[in-house]
Amino acid sequence: MDKKKIYPWYLAAGAFAFYTVLYLLPSIIGIGYSFTDWSSYSDQVNFIGLDNFKEIFSADRNYLDYIRNTFWFTAATTIGKTGLALLLALLLSQNVKGMNFHRSVMYLPSVLSILIVSLVFTSILNPKNGILNEFFRAIGLPFLAKNWLTDPNLAMWSVIGVDVWRGMGYIMTILIVGILSISPTYYEAAAIDGVNGWQKFRYITYPLLKPTLAVTIVLNVLYGLKVFDIVFALTNGGPGRATEVMYTGVFKEFSLGRYGVGTALSTVMFVIMVMTGLFMIKILTGNEVQEQ
Amino acid sequence: MNIKRIPPFVLFKNIVAWLLSIIMLVPLALIVMTAFKSGQDAVTLSFALPKQWDVSNLTTVIERGRLYRGFLNSFLYAGAGTVMTVMLASMASYMFSRRRTRGSQILYFFLVLGIVLPTNYVALMKVMQVLHLINQRIGIIFLYTATQIPFMVFLIYGFVSRIPISLDEAAVMDGCGPLRLFFSVIFPLLKPVFISAGVLCFLNMWNEFILPLYFLNATDKWPMTLAVYNFFGQFGRQWNLICANVLLTILPVIIVYLLCQKHIVGGLTAGAVKG
Numbered sequence: 001m002d003k004k005k006i007y008p009w010y011l012a013a014g015a016f017a018f019y020t021v022l023y024l025l026p027s028i029i030g031i032g033y034s035f036t037d038w039s040s041y042s043d044q045v046n047f048i049g050l051d052n053f054k055e056i057f058s059a060d061r062n063y064l065d066y067i068r069n070t071f072w073f074t075a076a077t078t079i080g081k082t083g084l085a086l087l088l089a090l091l092l093s094q095n096v097k098g099m100n101f102h103r104s105v106m107y108l109p110s111v112l113s114i115l116i117v118s119l120v121f122t123s124i125l126n127p128k129n130g131i132l133n134e135f136f137r138a139i140g141l142p143f144l145a146k147n148w149l150t151d152p153n154l155a156m157w158s159v160i161g162v163d164v165w166r167g168m169g170y171i172m173t174i175l176i177v178g179i180l181s182i183s184p185t186y187y188e189a190a191a192i193d194g195v196n197g198w199q200k201f202r203y204i205t206y207p208l209l210k211p212t213l214a215v216t217i218v219l220n221v222l223y224g225l226k227v228f229d230i231v232f233a234l235t236n237g238g239p240g241r242a243t244e245v246m247y248t249g250v251f252k253e254f255s256l257g258r259y260g261v262g263t264a265l266s267t268v269m270f271v272i273m274v275m276t277g278l279f280m281i282k283i284l285t286g287n288e289v290q291e292q
Numbered sequence: 293m294n295i296k297r298i299p300p301f302v303l304f305k306n307i308v309a310w311l312l313s314i315i316m317l318v319p320l321a322l323i324v325m326t327a328f329k330s331g332q333d334a335v336t337l338s339f340a341l342p343k344q345w346d347v348s349n350l351t352t353v354i355e356r357g358r359l360y361r362g363f364l365n366s367f368l369y370a371g372a373g374t375v376m377t378v379m380l381a382s383m384a385s386y387m388f389s390r391r392r393t394r395g396s397q398i399l400y401f402f403l404v405l406g407i408v409l410p411t412n413y414v415a416l417m418k419v420m421q422v423l424h425l426i427n428q429r430i431g432i433i434f435l436y437t438a439t440q441i442p443f444m445v446f447l448i449y450g451f452v453s454r455i456p457i458s459l460d461e462a463a464v465m466d467g468c469g470p471l472r473l474f475f476s477v478i479f480p481l482l483k484p485v486f487i488s489a490g491v492l493c494f495l496n497m498w499n500e501f502i503l504p505l506y507f508l509n510a511t512d513k514w515p516m517t518l519a520v521y522n523f524f525g526q527f528g529r530q531w532n533l534i535c536a537n538v539l540l541t542i543l544p545v546i547i548v549y550l551l552c553q554k555h556i557v558g559g560l561t562a563g564a565v566k567g
Contacts, residue, residue, distance in 0.1 A: 006460060007390045008470050015384035015403065015441050022419065022438035023406055030415030088312065095302045096309045104553055105313040108320070111549045112542050113499040113517050119524050120319050120538060123531060131322065169316065226410055229501050233521070247502075254414050254506070262414040269410045277408030281401070284446070
């Protein structure tokens, strides 16, 4: 059979066109614009060399903090979600009554709009009359009642906490499906050999779950680096710049009309994500190749 | 095996499961209760049941929050975007999975790379301006499509590969052209993945916030997420109204979720878990 005739290129043309023009092209021309003083104040766009990047990487501006905050958020949420989800998936994959109910409940936050979830949490975390602080006061631990979103030392942890709450169920569901897909014969054989629970995990569950775990980590890292909604709605980068991440920083520059700096910041992000991304895509597509 | 020791552990597991479910449900319960409270009771979210169940919040919100229009907008953007995305992505992934030449594999990789690439929103504005798509409904639909295509290609590719190639051969023997082969032979077989991918894509588009925030200035074109955000800014202390608004906004999503749960979980885990 002539594959070229049966599966012509034009089948992919539509997807390719949309993706290239509205997704890839902006990133490419954005690199060009990041060397200019493009702004909303002037019609002229002048080449200014590396000035935007000098500004971003200069010590007396805050941009490096944005990048640091993004990495911090990504690392903490990835470890938090994956760790908790793995623990819970191991615990709850068997012998739980009404597991379908629990799974749908725990999965629910991931289908809701992140923005709306975050808006609701601004009330829950309100220092004066939010339900979390009320709860701590009611159980006699008033010292735990904190200024969750306005204390610069705490705000990032609060954002991370809300995100772990929101995303953990999704990762747990993936891991439970992964655990249940491991053939029970391994465990039966292990039981005959008299292995203990830790050995079962270490030598059967963990190695067979590793590809699934890798994928969840990839998903979490990609989400973390691109985070916007949850920070925007919970703290909008505040207090001060304590929770500002790359995408909220880009939006601020955009709102101020400083398009040149905005594109430069996006370009820095682009470079970071292409470097991590190529590696991550290998993991994602690598799994698939194995299967065939 | 020590049978006597099992029950306490199983009990513990069940307690943990319930605790977790409760933690997940608390905010939702708060929203529902507050949505029916009168203004004075709802200075903040609390667990006190409404003194009297007040339905007027919902009607107020529908009138003042432009909820109706927001709903229609969201539905249009997510609906049209999903149909386009699923169509284009399935055609592309079918081509990639069948040809498997070096060129098509590179192109597949190139498209899937979009899963990781960040969007340069500032430069995208320039592209949108040049194409006269800024502040346009069709522009937002196109943007949604472009952003969802990479993941959908990745998702559908896995399924298409499992359709036996002998079907294609038989159809070609019978004189099927490439388009007819795809639309009358392959397309119907992809129905299960269309449901998973479609629901997933729809939810992602329904919940999208950042693209309309950048590219839709006109309030009458706002989707629900943006309308809620704006409403929140206007009625910052009236939690009964905000919760009524939030409730009406997330209700369609929860209904879709409950109806299509199997497909959503199936779709999201399909790429991740290999049985």
